Amino acid sequence: MTSTVHDPIEELRTTLEEQFRRHTDQLVHLTLCSQQPDRGDFDDDILEALVVSSRQVVADTAQALRRMADGSYGICERCATDIPLQRLEILPHARFCVPCQRKRTG
Ligand SMILES: [Zn+2]
Structure with missing residues (x-):
């Protein structure tokens, strides 16, 4: 018999780990570009914005993985309400439920 346990949290962990790797790579790439005289052909403002957003995703993703480890994920x-799984599937590193996120950004 093969085990086919479908654990959405495990799938989200895989997604988060991939996301973390991808954005870390991107951050390294962007940082290297920013050190070049031609900024790797990026506009200064765009490059800065990309670095800031990548850094934020890396930080949020690392935090989500840490929360997964200590059981406070989701x-x-x-x-302190449970974030719906549908939201986590779209945004695995979500730190807030939709109403709270709206209050923060709106
Ligand atoms: Zn909330």
């Missing part, structure tokens, strides 16, 4: 940091 719980809104603001109101």
Whole structure:
């Protein structure tokens, strides 16, 4: 018999690990570009914005993996309700439920 346990959290962990690798690579690439005289053909402002957003994703992803390890993953940091799985599948490093996210950004 083969085990075919379908654990959505394990799938999200894989997604997060891939995301972490991809954005870390991108961050390294962008950092190298920023050190070149021609900025790797990037506009200065665009390059800066990309570095900031990549760094944020790397930080959020690392934090999500850490939360997964300590068992607090998938719980809104603001109101402590469970973040719906559908949202986590779209945004695995989500730290807030949708209403709290709206309050933060809106
Ligand atoms: Zn919330």
